[in-house]
Amino acid sequence: MDTQKLSVEAIKNGTVIDHIPAGLGLAILRQFKLLQYGSAVTVGFHLPSKRGKRKDIIKIDGVHLDDDAANRLAVFAPNATVNDIDNFAVVNKRTLRLPESISEVFRCPNSNCASHSEPVKSFFSLRSIGEQTKFKCRYCEKTFGRDAVIEA
Ligand SMILES: [Zn+2]
Incomplete structure (x- = not known):
């Protein structure tokens, strides 16, 4: 529990994409050009998840995804959550909807x-x-x- 909390709170302001199925983190990073924002991006691979499976996690410092950008992630990871972080706290936890x-x-x-x-x-x-x-x-x-x- 505590490590989960810490990993989410490790950035001051930005976005944490959590519960990515293990192994898909890099594909998401590349396909959705998450590096193009020029912000610090941290990726964790094969982290333990309290849902029981291993997961990848992506943290983007200083960037907030709009709903369209967040929902596009559902193409790879329909069960991922997108957390908006403000001042080290999760201010919004979004579940994703696959776009049409x-x-x-x-x-x-x-x-x-x-x-x-x-x-x-x-x-x-x-x-x-x-x-x-x-x-x-x-x-x-x-x-x-x-x-x-x-x-x-
Ligand atoms: Zn075609």
């Missing part, structure tokens, strides 16, 4: 997809099945699992 669609962040894994040759932004409709997220491309209408989209 996502554009720009991911490339379509289908190399024949029209989105690669046209000057268009990628666009996927999202659907969650348990812990998994299915991506349906607007342009080629194919459906992909999360891992295929991460690697594309």
